[in-house]
Amino acid sequence: MTFWPQAFEIARVDLIVERRIGDTLRIVLPFAVVALMVFPLALGLQLSTIRDIGFGVFWALGILFGMQVALRQSAADTPERRDLQALLGVDAAARFVGRTLSGSVLMGGFLLILALAMLALYAPRLPTGVWPVLVVSTLLLGIGLTELGTLAGEVTTGLRARTSLASLIVAPLALPLIIGASQSVEALEQDTGILPWVLLLVTSDLALAVAGVALARPLEEATR
Amino acid sequence: MDPIVDFRSIGVSLGGHPVLRGVNLTLAPGEVLGVSGPNGSGKTTLIRTIATLTSIDSGSGTVLGTDLTSTSLVPTRRKIGMIGHHPALIPELTLTENLTHAARLAGIEVTRVANALGVVGLEGASDRRADACSFGMRRRVEIAHLLLTRPTLLLLDEAASGLDSSARDLISAMVDSTRSRGGGTVVVSHDESQLRGIAENVMSLSGGRLEPSR
Amino acid sequence: MTRTRLLMGTAGLSVAIGLWFALTAPPDVLQGEYSRLINIHVPSMWLAFLAFGVTALGSIMWLVRKKERWDRLAAASVEVGVIFTGIGLFTGMVWGQAVWGAPWDWQDPRLMSTAVMFFVYLGYLALRNALDDPVVRARRSAILGAIAVVQVPLVYFSVNLFRTLHQTQSIRPDGSTMPDEMVIAMLINVAAFTVLYVALMVTRLAVSRLEAQARPEGVFAGDAVRPPRLSEVEDV
Numbered sequence: 285m286t287f288w289p290q291a292f293e294i295a296r297v298d299l300i301v302e303r304r305i306g307d308t309l310r311i312v313l314p315f316a317v318v319a320l321m322v323f324p325l326a327l328g329l330q331l332s333t334i335r336d337i338g339f340g341v342f343w344a345l346g347i348l349f350g351m352q353v354a355l356r357q358s359a360a361d362t363p364e365r366r367d368l369q370a371l372l373g374v375d376a377a378a379r380f381v382g383r384t385l386s387g388s389v390l391m392g393g394f395l396l397i398l399a400l401a402m403l404a405l406y407a408p409r410l411p412t413g414v415w416p417v418l419v420v421s422t423l424l425l426g427i428g429l430t431e432l433g434t435l436a437g438e439v440t441t442g443l444r445a446r447t448s449l450a451s452l453i454v455a456p457l458a459l460p461l462i463i464g465a466s467q468s469v470e471a472l473e474q475d476t477g478i479l480p481w482v483l484l485l486v487t488s489d490l491a492l493a494v495a496g497v498a499l500a501r502p503l504e505e506a507t508r
Numbered sequence: 509m510d511p512i513v514d515f516r517s518i519g520v521s522l523g524g525h526p527v528l529r530g531v532n533l534t535l536a537p538g539e540v541l542g543v544s545g546p547n548g549s550g551k552t553t554l555i556r557t558i559a560t561l562t563s564i565d566s567g568s569g570t571v572l573g574t575d576l577t578s579t580s581l582v583p584t585r586r587k588i589g590m591i592g593h594h595p596a597l598i599p600e601l602t603l604t605e606n607l608t609h610a611a612r613l614a615g616i617e618v619t620r621v622a623n624a625l626g627v628v629g630l631e632g633a634s635d636r637r638a639d640a641c642s643f644g645m646r647r648r649v650e651i652a653h654l655l656l657t658r659p660t661l662l663l664l665d666e667a668a669s670g671l672d673s674s675a676r677d678l679i680s681a682m683v684d685s686t687r688s689r690g691g692g693t694v695v696v697s698h699d700e701s702q703l704r705g706i707a708e709n710v711m712s713l714s715g716g717r718l719e720p721s722r
Numbered sequence: 723m724t725r726t727r728l729l730m731g732t733a734g735l736s737v738a739i740g741l742w743f744a745l746t747a748p749p750d751v752l753q754g755e756y757s758r759l760i761n762i763h764v765p766s767m768w769l770a771f772l773a774f775g776v777t778a779l780g781s782i783m784w785l786v787r788k789k790e791r792w793d794r795l796a797a798a799s800v801e802v803g804v805i806f807t808g809i810g811l812f813t814g815m816v817w818g819q820a821v822w823g824a825p826w827d828w829q830d831p832r833l834m835s836t837a838v839m840f841f842v843y844l845g846y847l848a849l850r851n852a853l854d855d856p857v858v859r860a861r862r863s864a865i866l867g868a869i870a871v872v873q874v875p876l877v878y879f880s881v882n883l884f885r886t887l888h889q890t891q892s893i894r895p896d897g898s899t900m901p902d903e904m905v906i907a908m909l910i911n912v913a914a915f916t917v918l919y920v921a922l923m924v925t926r927l928a929v930s931r932l933e934a935q936a937r938p939e940g941v942f943a944g945d946a947v948r949p950p951r952l953s954e955v956e957d958v
Contacts, residue, residue: 293612301600364596367561372613372657373586435869439862443852449845453866456841457873459834460880467884480883488876495872499865502785505563506861523855563857 287378294374294382298357299389308353308390309397316349316394317401324406338406343466346395346425351454353394354433357383358441366504376500383434384427384496391426411472418469424485425465431492432458438503460488509537510573512661512692513558518576519566520550520557527553529716531567535661535692540683542707544700544721549713551696552593555665558694559590572661586614589659591667595646599639603630603649606638607656616656624652628678643670651678662686662693668702680706726925733914733921740765740914743907750900756820757904759813764908765915766810767836772919773803774839774874777846781867784860790934793860796867797850798926802919804843807836831881838877842870 302308323341324334369379399422402408436453440446464485471478513535520528527550535541545551556562560571560581569576574584597606607621625634628648638646647670654662662683668676683693683706697703700721703710712721744761780796783789814833815825827833846866853859900908 290613293609297598297601297605297609300605301598304600362594362596364592364594365598367556367559367590367592368596368610369613370561371559371585371588371590372610373582374613375582432869432873435865439866439869440849440852443849445848445852449848449852452841452848453845453869456838456845457870457877459838460873460876463880463884484876484880484883488873488880491872491876495869499785499868502861502865506858506865521857 287375287381290374290378291382291385294379295385295389298383298386301360302386302390307356308394312349312352312356313394313397316345316398319345319349320398320402320405334406335408338402338408339469340466341406342399342402343425343462346398346422346465347429347455347458347462349398350391350395350426350429351433351451351458352447353391354387354430354454355437355447355450357387358434358437359446361441363442370504376504377497380434380496380500380503381493384430384493387430387434388423388427391430392423395422395426409473411469414469414472417472417478420482421465421468421485424482424489425461428461428485428489428492429454429458431489431496432461435492435496435499435503439506460484464488511536511570512539513569513571513694515558515567515569517567518557518564518569520553520562521565522553522562526716528557528713528718529566531716531718533558533569533711533718535694537690537692538687539709540687540693540695540707542700542703542710542721543694543696543713543718544698544703544710545713546698550716551698551713552665554713554718555590555592555663555694555696558661559588559663560585586657587660588663589654589657589661590663590665591647591650591654592665595638595643595650597638597646597649600637602635602637603641603645604634606649607652610653611656614657620656621652624655625649627655628652629674644672644675647671648675648678651675651682654682658689659686660689660691662691664693664695666697667695668697726921726928729917729921729924733918736914736917737911740907740911743910747903747907748901750904753821756817757900759817759820760900760904761908761911763810763813763817765912766806766813767832768912769915769919770803770807770810770836770839772916773799773806774843774870776923777803777843777867778871781864782871784864785868790856790860793863794927794930794934795923796863798923798930800843800846801926802922804840804847806915806919807840807843811836811840829881829885831878831885834881835874835878839870839874842866842874846870 320341323329323337329337396419399418403410432454433450436450437446439453440450443449464481468478468481468485471481511534513533515531515533518528518531518533519526520531531554533541543551543554553562557564557576558571560574560576564576572584572587574581578584597603598609601609603625604621607625608618611618611621622631622634625631628651630645630648630652633641633645636645638649641649647667664679664683668679671679683695686693693707695703695707700710700712710721711718713719740761744758747758749755750757776799777796780792780794780799784792784796811833818827819825846863849866850859850863853862
């Protein structure tokens, strides 16, 4: 089986497993929505302020909870399954791409539903043309976060503190993604160009994709 | 004919501790080699090294004609089949789905999956999730997988433990099939008497070295 | 060891000279005595980026060559780097509070990049600490180092872009200039800190080599397991 069929097969099975377990939609997403509700209560904000911070809180929680979504795949990998995939001749880079594909789909769904929850709870002022920008930025953020999460998950696989350690690695390196996504919407409000921010997201995603593919084989050796 | 496995003075360390040292091993086509040793002697490490899944620290060797230090081991790995300590199934998939997934990744016709499950006696449980199956059933799925892939080099690491007699017969049949195709088999077990019943040559691991068994 | 002592002595002397210049140069008119902090802050920040660059080099070279010395280089640079990164961030915050009235400038790309590097370094050290197998530790650390090489420049670029498009929110005072003597003192301290970095690295690498040599030959796996004492089963 060649590269892309292997990648798609890995992505397909990942999504089937997620559909059957439902961790992302049944556990992580409700937890993130609860966190959305905690902020205004904890800060004792006025309604007008709540409206102003809506998008910011969404991006912050999207990153923090999105990391848990991104890390869950590599958590399910056992050493035996890795060995089996190696003996089946699965290209390490195809596995990375497959994981990124399935993770991006999940992440995109997670973030978009979280965005809808934020819009309902915070009722932010919506600038003209926000929907396509919000969808594109959210999806690009999801892809980048999945790539970072996959890489961090692989580097920390088998360690007892892997969730915390992987999160520590992902969070600071996700800064370009947070800035790109948040500023793309703010650029609409300020009526400045969104292109630099979208390009920043695309560049970050591409750079991480190249790093992931280039490091796939050393990563595969590092996790044995 | 070239040996299937040819190790010369192989040394392997794990976790900073040496596990194998100066291991010499030759596996000829059609041969079944048994390896015994007490717990913690490095049997699994040896199997994984033969499977090219663990890197060597010293020595040299080839598996199916490919150098162990080669950067392109994928074609060689496709000809290796291994049963390890724990079944490598995805718990949330059914037995059929697990086997189909493996077949697709290996580029094998998925139409053969149903027959393979039937041969190992699991046609009645093919739609059961792997996490709802017993250890023995999951082990049979692994055997079905090897029937599909027909490896040239078969590696069995305590494969018969926890299996009933019919499943053990299945493993013996698989070893015979590999032999008849000119392939080689390495069987690892702590039970030396079991090895003598299946292998022409039995060696034991002691102090990190492989020696003929007395 | 003689070479190490010589280097440490040179570094100590360099830092002392730099300190003398820092304390004797006239202070900035606007910043007052707080401007002297620049002689620690700027060299520390320079060192943070230098250390990160060396870590990145060591990581990539290990992935290519698989030689232990590159892993030792990368690890030593992280240890030294995290200290100077912390010093740079702390002195920057003290300086910022005194001069700008705020300890943190969200729009400073160098500051934000340095903060990201600091946490990546901490993650790097935590990762190494959690792994016992030297080869696995070297490999995974190198991969993390290589990932950081890709992302940290993007962090710098993204914050720079953020500042470029939010110029009205800058909190920097306009028209701040340092006297030439202070600039010279700062450059001398940058050079002194560089010598200090080299000295610390050489010392740390020497210690790493000694640690590797002193590592006891591990017990063979089989030797750790003995046959059970069956005759004593009833006596337990």
